[in-house]
Amino acid sequence: MELQGMAALVTGGTSGIGRAAAVALAQRGARVVISGRDAGRGDEVVREIRAAGGEADFLAVDLRDEASARALAGRARELVGEVDILVNNAGVYPFGPTEQTTGQDFDAVYSLNVKAPFFLVAELAPDMAKRGRGAIINVTTMVAEFGAAGMALYGSSKAALVLLTKSWAAEYGPSGVRVNAVSPGPTRTSGTSGMGDDLDQLAAQAPAGRPGSAEEIAEAIAFLATDRASFVHGAVLPVDGGRVAV
Template sequence: MPARLSDRNALVTGSTDGIGAAIARALATEGAHVVVSGRNSARGEKVVAGIAEAGGRATFVAADLGTGAAVRELADASGPLDILVNNAAMLLNPAPTADVPEELVDGALAVNVKAAFLLTGLVAPRMAALGRGAIVNLGSINGLFGSAGSALYSMTKAAMHSMTKSWADEYGPSGVRVNAVAPGPTSTEKVAALTEHVAPILAKVPSRRASTPEEVARAVVFLASDEAANIHGAILSVDGGRSAI
């Protein structure tokens, strides 16, 4: 079967490990040239090397998306893009709202929301000028319903869902599709460290298990491909059915 993303250029933010790395690998497997980005150069180069060993194409661009200047540098360094995946985010430990320090609020908003907002504002108009492109945002089921102790993280992911719908209306008429994937608990190293918090959630999941990073990545590939040609503004949950109940 022909690769679905041949000759397309993609940028995946926060792709040096976990879900982001799985997305980068999946896009490359489908023929895209992938810009892997993140703060850790050693991990980023390892992802790029793995993609190359599998016959794919990728480059690494170091980026700490906590500032607008860094976002602009990443956009310039990535070159023309056909696909943008806004994945970079701080995964926050559950905590009472009153115990969350202001600097953590500022950091989460900067990385989880502001970076995606600014990067899309730089990339989407370039796509629109060419009349094509796909943007996939990584939301979360935490952005779909409330959870005690997760107000900050949930707020940032609800913002991603809201931006997805607004951008679908803003850029869709110019041929740029904007959608989101909302993962539930996913078997990454970071989530494994939150076992005490995650276990009660999994007990309510119809599938009774966490998703794998590869399962989330396949949803991103679908939304980035021509198979989703008339899908705009969708929030696709990959959560074992948790958000349905």
């Protein structure tokens, strides 16, 4: 129960990595606020956490711009008072050729993957800094680190989040706020189920030779949220089955 007495906000917490992260933080004693667009799935996660003895609430929100991000931060504060842990997990991951990408596609990806985390941090990090403690964990991707055909839009948006992780660590770290990221590799979730054999083939290139699970990624997120990572600032932790090594 190392997060007892703390409150966490997990965006995109209704499925996949976000859901697993919310459960993992609640298991460690945090009161968890989950945000997402699907109220049915959100309520299901809340019931799961509460049935296990944890504390959780769901906020329905469509994160897409500055206003929605700031509004979510405000609603979370109304529920829990102070947000001690922010997990920027919500994101979209479209693949496809650059020449087939529209301006609307581009704006949608950058609005959710970059703009929303930016203004959530703008709202919540200053309060963490005033209290002298806090943890922010951004969820990026291994394709933010290298070029991959068909992943220019998604990879570049997450590469922006990698740089923001380091910039925020420099900005808020001196005030006691730790900002880090996890960089998942191929992960088996409901969102990647449509990839079929492509997911396995991508995962086979790494030493682990298999896709990861959402729970494995969540363990890394939980670690970065706890005092066990007290000397970790501005790090991007690869949780990719070793793909970073090859």
